[in-house]
Amino acid sequence: MARTLSAPVTVAFDYTRSTGPVLGRFLTGLRDGVLVAGRTSEGEVVVPPLEFDPVTHQATSDFVEVAPVGTVTSWTWVPEPVKGQPLDRPFAFALVTLDGATRPLLHAVDVSSPEEMSTGMRVRVRWAEERQGAITDIAAFEPDPGGDGVATTAPGTDEPVTGVVTPVALDYNYAASPEESAFYRGLNEGRIVGQRCPACQKVYIPPRSACPADGTPTAEEVELSQTGTVTTFCIVNVPFLGQKITPPYVSAYVLLDGADIAVLHLILGIPAEEVRMGMRVKAVWKPREEWAFSLENIDHFAPTGEPDADYDTYKQHL
Amino acid sequence: MGKQPAAIVGVGQTHHKAKRTDVSMAGLCREAIDRALADAGMGLDDIDAIVVGKAPDLFEGVMMPELFLAEALGAAGKPLLRVHTAGSVGGSTAIVASSLVQAGVHKRVLTVAYEKQSESNAMWALSVPLPFNMPVHAGAGGYFAPHVRSYIRRSNAPTHVGAIVAAKDRNNALKNPYAHLHNEGTTVESVLASQMLWDPIRYDETCPSSDGACALVIVDEDTAAASPNPAWIHGTVMRSEATTAAERDQVNPQASRDAAAALWKQAGITSPIDEIDAAEIYVPFSWFEPMWLESLGFAAEGDGWRLTESGATAMDGRIPVNCSGGVLSSNPIGASGMLRFGEAALQVRGAAGEHQVDGARKALGHAYGGGSQFFAMWVVGSEKPSS
Amino acid sequence: MRDVAVVGFAQRQMPEFDGSPTCVELLVPLFAECYEQTGWTRRDVGFWCSGSSDYLAGRSFSFVQAVDAIGVIPPVNESHVEMDLAWAMYEAWLKIQTGEVDTALVYAFGKSSAGVLRRTLALQLEPYTMTPLWPDTVSLAGLQARAGIDAGLWDETAMAEVANRSLTDAEKNEWSIRKGGSSVAELLARPVYADPLRKHDCSPVTDGAAALVLAAGDRAREVRDRPAWITGISHYIDPMGMGTRDLTRSPSAQRAGAALDLGGVEVAELHAPFSHQELILRRELGLADDVTINPSGGALTSNPMFSGGGIRVGEAASRIWSGEAGKVLGHATSGPALQQNLVCTMAADVEGAAN
Numbered sequence A: 001m002a003r004t005l006s007a008p009v010t011v012a013f014d015y016t017r018s019t020g021p022v023l024g025r026f027l028t029g030l031r032d033g034v035l036v037a038g039r040t041s042e043g044e045v046v047v048p049p050l051e052f053d054p055v056t057h058q059a060t061s062d063f064v065e066v067a068p069v070g071t072v073t074s075w076t077w078v079p080e081p082v083k084g085q086p087l088d089r090p091f092a093f094a095l096v097t098l099d100g101a102t103r104p105l106l107h108a109v110d111v112s113s114p115e116e117m118s119t120g121m122r123v124r125v126r127w128a129e130e131r132q133g134a135i136t137d138i139a140a141f142e143p144d145p146g147g148d149g150v151a152t153t154a155p156g157t158d159e160p161v162t163g164v165v166t167p168v169a170l171d172y173n174y175a176a177s178p179e180e181s182a183f184y185r186g187l188n189e190g191r192i193v194g195q196r197c198p199a200c201q202k203v204y205i206p207p208r209s210a211c212p213a214d215g216t217p218t219a220e221e222v223e224l225s226q227t228g229t230v231t232t233f234c235i236v237n238v239p240f241l242g243q244k245i246t247p248p249y250v251s252a253y254v255l256l257d258g259a260d261i262a263v264l265h266l267i268l269g270i271p272a273e274e275v276r277m278g279m280r281v282k283a284v285w286k287p288r289e290e291w292a293f294s295l296e297n298i299d300h301f302a303p304t305g306e307p308d309a310d311y312d313t314y315k316q317h318l
Numbered sequence B: 001m002g003k004q005p006a007a008i009v010g011v012g013q014t015h016h017k018a019k020r021t022d023v024s025m026a027g028l029c030r031e032a033i034d035r036a037l038a039d040a041g042m043g044l045d046d047i048d049a050i051v052v053g054k055a056p057d058l059f060e061g062v063m064m065p066e067l068f069l070a071e072a073l074g075a076a077g078k079p080l081l082r083v084h085t086a087g088s089v090g091g092s093t094a095i096v097a098s099s100l101v102q103a104g105v106h107k108r109v110l111t112v113a114y115e116k117q118s119e120s121n122a123m124w125a126l127s128v129p130l131p132f133n134m135p136v137h138a139g140a141g142g143y144f145a146p147h148v149r150s151y152i153r154r155s156n157a158p159t160h161v162g163a164i165v166a167a168k169d170r171n172n173a174l175k176n177p178y179a180h181l182h183n184e185g186t187t188v189e190s191v192l193a194s195q196m197l198w199d200p201i202r203y204d205e206t207c208p209s210s211d212g213a214c215a216l217v218i219v220d221e222d223t224a225a226a227s228p229n230p231a232w233i234h235g236t237v238m239r240s241e242a243t244t245a246a247e248r249d250q251v252n253p254q255a256s257r258d259a260a261a262a263l264w265k266q267a268g269i270t271s272p273i274d275e276i277d278a279a280e281i282y283v284p285f286s287w288f289e290p291m292w293l294e295s296l297g298f299a300a301e302g303d304g305w306r307l308t309e310s311g312a313t314a315m316d317g318r319i320p321v322n323c324s325g326g327v328l329s330s331n332p333i334g335a336s337g338m339l340r341f342g343e344a345a346l347q348v349r350g351a352a353g354e355h356q357v358d359g360a361r362k363a364l365g366h367a368y369g370g371g372s373q374f375f376a377m378w379v380v381g382s383e384k385p386s387s
Numbered sequence C: 001m002r003d004v005a006v007v008g009f010a011q012r013q014m015p016e017f018d019g020s021p022t023c024v025e026l027l028v029p030l031f032a033e034c035y036e037q038t039g040w041t042r043r044d045v046g047f048w049c050s051g052s053s054d055y056l057a058g059r060s061f062s063f064v065q066a067v068d069a070i071g072v073i074p075p076v077n078e079s080h081v082e083m084d085l086a087w088a089m090y091e092a093w094l095k096i097q098t099g100e101v102d103t104a105l106v107y108a109f110g111k112s113s114a115g116v117l118r119r120t121l122a123l124q125l126e127p128y129t130m131t132p133l134w135p136d137t138v139s140l141a142g143l144q145a146r147a148g149i150d151a152g153l154w155d156e157t158a159m160a161e162v163a164n165r166s167l168t169d170a171e172k173n174e175w176s177i178r179k180g181g182s183s184v185a186e187l188l189a190r191p192v193y194a195d196p197l198r199k200h201d202c203s204p205v206t207d208g209a210a211a212l213v214l215a216a217g218d219r220a221r222e223v224r225d226r227p228a229w230i231t232g233i234s235h236y237i238d239p240m241g242m243g244t245r246d247l248t249r250s251p252s253a254q255r256a257g258a259a260l261d262l263g264g265v266e267v268a269e270l271h272a273p274f275s276h277q278e279l280i281l282r283r284e285l286g287l288a289d290d291v292t293i294n295p296s297g298g299a300l301t302s303n304p305m306f307s308g309g310g311i312r313v314g315e316a317a318s319r320i321w322s323g324e325a326g327k328v329l330g331h332a333t334s335g336p337a338l339q340q341n342l343v344c345t346m347a348a349d350v351e352g353a354a355n
Helices: A020-031 A178-187 A311-317 B025-040 B089-102 B122-126 B139-155 B161-173 B188-193 B254-266 B288-295 B304-309 B333-348 C024-038 C064-069 C085-097 C117-124 C137-150 C156-170 C184-189 C217-223 C251-258 C275-285 C308-321
Strands: A006-018 A035-039 A063-066 A069-078 A091-098 A105-109 A122-127 A138-143 A163-175 A193-196 A220-223 A227-236 A249-256 A263-267 A280-285 A298-303 B006-013 B049-053 B080-083 B108-116 B196-199 B211-220 B231-240 B278-280 B362-369 B374-381 C004-014 C047-051 C078-081 C103-111 C205-216 C228-237 C267-269 C327-334 C340-347
Touching: A020 A035, A020 B025, A069 A105, A069 C137, A091 A138, A091 C137, A163 C117, A178 A193, A227 A311, A227 B139, A249 A311, A249 B139, B006 B025, B006 B089, B006 B333, B025 B108, B025 B211, B049 B089, B049 B333, B080 B089, B080 C078, B080 C085, B089 B108, B089 B211, B089 B231, B089 B333, B089 B362, B089 B374, B089 C085, B108 B333, B122 B139, B139 B196, B139 B288, B161 B188, B161 B288, B161 B304, B211 B333, B231 B254, B231 B333, B231 C078, B254 B288, B254 B374, B278 B333, B288 B304, B333 B362, B333 B374, C004 C024, C004 C085, C004 C217, C004 C308, C024 C064, C024 C103, C024 C205, C047 C085, C078 C085, C085 C103, C085 C205, C085 C228, C085 C308, C085 C327, C085 C340, C117 C137, C137 C275, C156 C184, C156 C275, C205 C217, C205 C308, C228 C251, C228 C308, C251 C275, C251 C327, C251 C340, C267 C308, C275 C327, C308 C327, C308 C340
Parallel strands: A105 A138, A263 A298, B049 B080, B049 B108, B278 B362, C047 C078, C047 C103, C267 C327
Antiparallel strands: A006 A163, A035 A063, A069 A091, A069 A122, A091 A105, A122 A138, A193 A220, A227 A249, A227 A280, A227 B196, A249 A263, A280 A298, B006 B211, B006 B231, B108 B211, B231 B374, B362 B374, C004 C205, C004 C228, C103 C205, C228 C340, C327 C340
8 A cells, every 4th residue: 555645636726817918919929920129228139038137127118020030049959848838849949030130039940850040040940830829839949041030920900918828737746745635535435534632632523644743743533523613614605617516515624522622614415594603513424436535425414403512612722 | 042033024915806817826926026026125035945835736727836936036046835724725835934034044034925826716726626426515615614614603603793804804995005805985784785695694794706926024133233223023923723523622722722722822921912912813604703703712702793893803902803904805815824924023013003002012824724624823013023 | 134044844745746727735834734844823923925827737726825834814925926936945045024014925836737737838938929839848948959969068968967976866866756867878868859859858848836934033032053054045037038138148147146155166057957957056056066956956846837946945954954064055946948047145144145
């Protein structure tokens, strides 16, 4: 058995970026099939334009068009491209000083082996088939002579580009701590397992790599009761992105009998407006065949029908 | 050796909005920075070091964005620090910036905090699903609502007190040209009539999601001599505790109480309600005003809501709270704490415009973050501290 | 300026940590080592500051649970930077300089292996025109290495010499995850990976955590016979743009070094995740040929993100404690291609302990 539980997770969002006027000008140029550089106060011609001048700190306002052809000033081979890079086969990243510019642009060069690359080589822009006002409108550079670097298709609009959507998707392998793993393994067996802190003797659920009071890992395993008391709660009426449960629902802190800290869970089996602080509840499990290493094995907590707990018995948990 | 005197001589902020689609991240920051520098009568080249603060990087999808922003912020060739302490970060960042001056390391420090929430979705960024876990929370509102319920139970507060706070702050915001929300005609009744989102928190009792930035120029004693109205730093404090711990007081956390006690001691304040003329307190959900009033020692435990209900926290009250409209009217998360700190400075500089408290001489700036676990506070005054 | 010394250091480095990205599990024993070295308890620590990144962990607020490892009842005076440990140390050094506290424990952690590190780091780049191309860390370093080769500033042999020395020294470091020197000729005979870089020119993906303890004046003398007194600490940043800066230079490193007195430095721990970056740093800092570089094996053999820089400070400080050296230098870098740099000098002799 592995020491800890782990599972893949992807963190993904399509970010909506507003570009501001300077980068917007550059991206508008790309959509229109031209390369727009900015001229700095010291006369450097920079692609993409710097948003603010490095010397005067003023917003860049002097723009010039530069050629879609230029010279490689440095390059590196990419033997194992990662997801999202301009090409999914080995290629070169290069710094390319476009004719008319004084500073190079970073982009990909599409060649099949490092032997085809050299500092000083001439390269041309290969435009993407559809341009939308993004750096990826340049599909890649290719050795010159290749195409003529002239964009063929006309843009569909003359509205300036003010924003760009950037998808960011990162794959992680998420591992639980050993203490959390013990907790999730218990849930997979229908048990709610806490651990006691050897210093303060408090019973934690889930168990912790460090008791936050003492900085000591919780250790002694304590199987907790499946019943407990609602200390406090809220009724969620708001839908949100990624939500798995349809509102309205009650999210509540449930202090299981034998635990010294409440666990957050759902209360069902009673109208939301009838849920009370002090209400006694019990765990309602999903069918066994749906169990996994997850707190979601407990579908929700439902009222036991016992009299409410006295406020004094749980007020120190608020 | 004690701390060197330090003062705020420049305060700048953006016009906060739900979506500042007219600017990039650098442009947003520069809008606040340029106003702060103009206020201070300085240029970027006069600045020795820059401290950047913002909340989680997932909000904008850029890892350590201060790296790419460095040149646009005028930081190239200078020292740059990036602070991140959850929601309290705007306050913590101002405190780190002031420590650069108080330590005698630099004379003129620029600090900027920002959030461009419109680049993503805060509820998503705060609740990225994790394997094994169960997504019960529904964003920050879902997190804090149960603790508000606990406060109401513990203090026996009437349930309309939250609405009093919301109506006050929204009306204060009408006097602040930079505020995100300018909702004319907000009343206690209209707040109570708004949708219940995270019962017991209603829609009008929640902060908006904003794009915005705030910048401060903090300088040493010699540099401050050139300013007509420096705001002197009388005390700074940061305290942290755990998100969850057995029997942790989540309504009135010990870290908050400890921080307040340390702050008042540093600032030589024995009766906060008598000695503080204006307070900018981090209130993202209306009920946190009475909760923090108690925790900060402006009211006895259980009496915070009475202070609010009596009107004492209104602009003409005994302890005006959030004359700027507060977090309830503008919430660029990473900047929200610095806005509290900056608004406190504006008050003691007599520079708060229409929301100025007459004759304010000492003011509190306050921020908190995480699950009410990270606290950052300062007291600023119109006079140089005596010690 | 107050006299402040590094008096404690603990580290963990490994190819793949199989625990939670919160790394609380790694921090508990690190703090225990710091207490053992100092004879302190957590209540002797006046200020805490940590460094980490949400994007390594893949979730927001990934640092908040770390304070559990401290044990935060009663609550603590604490801060966090989204930066390397070395900058967390800088914030703590400032805090001590203000006179507010006399002691500090700073720590950092990161589970680089949770994602594809070289891809994750593309999110550090300018988000409008760079990140959408996903330039990975190795590629950016390759552009920098080639620029220096083309300019005649270094060659593949010089890079292999750095790698060979690092791999050889790493054999004596229990925490290095890549070790075993051979010869420059043997290294050059290995295949080129990301032309012009070979795999041994690039630091391995490393998980880990580290902690440093700082103390002022007598508090430091109580802990160690030979505290590593911080005689200077300085840091700067350059523009990010790969096209607008001279990649063969690191002006921020040069400035950070020039702000300090580097005369008499015997040992320098340089945070160079790629072999050619050590060559740039040596030049920018003006280190003489007789300065011992990276006796720990350096970041080239083990580079846990967010603690790799601070570890250089700790490794350098330990040479003072042991009596091996009288004056040392620790360096940390951040951002692509040596964009941001911090230099810290430490000495056994408190004389001249000032910024």
